[in-house]
Amino acid sequence: MTDKILETMDEPVEENVLTEVPSGENAEAEKGGKFGNALRKAGKAVGRFFKNIPAYLRAALRTFCGWFGFGVFGGRSSKKRKKIFFDVIGYTLLTIGGITMLYPFWWMFAASLAGPTIGADGVTVTSNALQNMITTIFWPAATSNFGLFYNYQQAITLLNSAWQTVTIGGQAYAFWRSVINTLLYSLIPVTVGVFTSASAAFAFAKLDFKGKNFVFFYCLAAIMIPFPSIMIAQFCVYSSIGWTDNGLAMIVPGCFGAILTAFFIRQYLYGMPTAILEAARIDGAGYWRQFTSFVIPLAKPAIMAQFILSFMGSWNNYLAPQVFITEDMWKPLTLAIGQLDTSYGTDVTNAPSVMAASVLALLPILILFAIFQKTIIGSIMLTGSKE
Amino acid sequence: MENKNIALAQEAAYADELTQPVPQKRKINRAKLQENIWGWIFVSALVLGTTVFVYIAFILSLWISFTDYDAFIMTTFWEGLGSIHPDGFWHWYQYMFTAEGAYGVAGEMEDFWGTLGTTCFYLIGIPIGMVLSLGIAVLMTRDIKLSGTFRVIYYIPTVASTVSIAVMWTNLFGDGGFMATVFGINLLAAGTHPALQKMCVILLTVWKGLGGTVVLFVAGLNGVNASYHEAAEIDGANAWSIFWRITMPQLYPTIFYVLVTSVIGGMQIFIEPNLIFGNYPATGNMATSGTRDNIPFVGYIFGVFNNGEWAHASALGIILAIIIFLLTLIQFALDARRDKA
Secondary structure (H helix, E strand, C coil): CHHHHHHHHHHHHHHHHHHHHHHHHHHHHHHCCHHHHHHHHHHHHHHHHHHCCCHHHHHHHHHHHHHCCCCCCCCCCCHHHHHHHHHHHHHHHHHHHHHHHHHHHHHHHHHHCECCCECCCCCCECCCHHHHHHCCCCCCCCECCCCCCHHHHHHHHHHHHHCCCCEECCEECHHHHHHHHHHHHHHHHHHHHHHHHHHHHHHHHHCCCCCHHHHHHHHHHHHHCCHHHHHHHHHHHHHHCCHHHCCHHHHCHHHHCCHHHHHHHHHHHHCCCCHHHHHHHHCCCCHHHHHHHHHHHHCHHHHHHHHHHHHHHHHCCCHHHHHHCCCHHHCCHHHHHHHHHHHHCCCCCCHHHHHHHHHHHHHHHHHHHHHHHHHHHHHHHHHHHHC | CHHHHHHHHHHHHHHHHHHCCCCCCCCCCHHHHHHHHHHHHHHHHHHHHHHHHHHHHHHHHHHHHHECCCCCCCCCHHHHHHCECCCCCCHHHHHCCCCCCCCCCCCHHHHHHHHHHHHHHHCCHHHHHHHHHHHHHHHHHCCCCCHHHHHHHHHHHHHCCHHHHHHHHHHHCCCCCHHHHHCCCCCCCCCCCHHHHHHHHHHHHHHHHHHHHHHHHHHHHHHCCHHHHHHHHHCCCCHHHHHHHHHHHHHHHHHHHHHHHHHHHHHCCCHHHHHHHCCCCCCHHHCCHHHHCCCCHHHHHHHHHHCCCHHHHHHHHHHHHHHHHHHHHHHHHHHHHHHHC
16 A cells, blocks of 8 residues: 555656756756756756657556546546545545554553563573563563562652652552652642633733833743743742742742733633623622632633643643652652653663653553543644634 | 924924814723732633743842852852852853863863754754655545544653653663664664664654644644635646645644744753653763763753752753844844745
8 A cells, every 4th residue: 555655746746857857957057066957957858758758658647646636648538536635645645644643652651661581591581671661662571570460569668768758657658659749739829820820811802001012011021031040040939938949839830820821711711791791880890709710710711721731731740749749748749750751761670760760650640631632722723723 | 303393293293182072081990900810810720830830940040040059058049149259240151151160071062052952963853854744644545434433542642641651662762672673673782872772762852742743734634725625626626736826825823823832842851861761970980972972952950950059050051041032033033034934
């Protein structure tokens, strides 16, 4: 099938050469040059070849291309067949691309199950887990001897031993602690932050107050300042007020909302009829009431999408906790994986466990995306069409 | 002569103003006042957050870059702020361009330009990704079934955690691993040229960023006015010239938006090279040429920060902000020139 497509894809190109060679020849002749000469010669040769094509070959080509809907050598072109032809190409390319997008995730999961194999004497465990893992194609050469999901247990054990200070009642729980921290750092700031952003968006879109445009551009200009250039000053301040020891550095700043979130909700609110709010105003609803009982329910899709997107952003955040959080007790999951990767990433026996930990960190986000994919992509599309 | 005329005109205008009745100062009515107050209340949290956590932090960062703030010498923040560098304000800005390194291994200047060059090398992924995603978006907006499903599939890598993906990528491209056996691409083997090793990160960023751009382009392509297409088709334009003459100009705002945001993001690349190639060397003695070559600029800032040279790291951060600002400015200037032409 692929061969056929390749063959037919060549046809229109050759046809182009036939028609375009003369004009190209003139242009190149004026310019001259080595490359131009070579091109001209090649063009002439191709032209000669096509002029001297035997009639039976022409007829064959005509019917062959005609079958795909291309009118070559005086053949008739057919729109319907052309569409089928391009559909096949389109589906093939998209499917290849889709496999490229999905396959690494499968590979990741399969590789996380890899383990050492038992030696010839049946007892010795040879340390080839890393080799088994990276040579995985659809399934690892050998899965773990200690149960299929042994590496997942091992990941938790390894992290507990890496961060020994994280204990509860003498029991190490570093891994689950990092999960809890991640949830804290993503749920609290995102919930509060999206609410404050939505309120700002409401003011920007539907209220008319003095200095509105100035405030809007004042906030929007802040996205030009990159995080790496302010993180050191932030760290210095946070550490002097003790926020780096208890995770507040990751929670408090996010609660004030983000201008980009506000911007997208504002775009959505612009499309909402103002008449509803005016009616509410006439009925005596205050601004707060308008916001909580009209704007939030009506802008729910946009708010929901922004909530999920910010949640994912916080869940995947790496640089900020890397800089701000100094205590193992308060490190999130991304740092846990970074820690495992630097400690055991090249370790021949423990490498699959690092992969298992990454799968664990990835899974909640993928599940969340699977549930809310329509809202998320719809929100991104909205941004795209508005820009 | 002219001056006199102007002066006369001004005088006349002034006289006019005097003769006009002074407009009575209208009192802002209660409803208007309330709207003003509530508007400010609604935006107050965002404004406060932006001011404190971005603008004041930036000013502090600038201040710290003028000091001699070192984590291992000074204990409190106030002590650090008070210690303007004895060699003058601009010490760190001069220091980062000194050719002789503190440890005699490599000068600061080499590290500065080296890491900046690496970051710019990683930017190669942006045009590649944009062309690829434009092609995919065109394929998706053709009248085909399952385009929604394809869109979701292409978007999955974008939402996936970068840390997990980077760990996976390191193993996928591992020496003698999957990519080496199936495609014969052995990028991370010891002794591979740094430029080839960097391709590994570029492939990762392209693969991961594709979905977001595709979705934006699909939205942009759907927004292209269909009546223009029909008109061109009736006039006998072929698909190729319709694409270049009608679709592309209308898609231009989306392309510009994607370009600006991805350059800003691309200059801050950190996680992928950090997890694939490791940290910037903790001290000069531990420097190994293999890893140092692939560290991006933010990785350099982070490494200097980890070494405790906070003032130096702040100065580098300010330089990064200036570079990003200039790049954005250049893009907007080019955009303005295109609008005029």
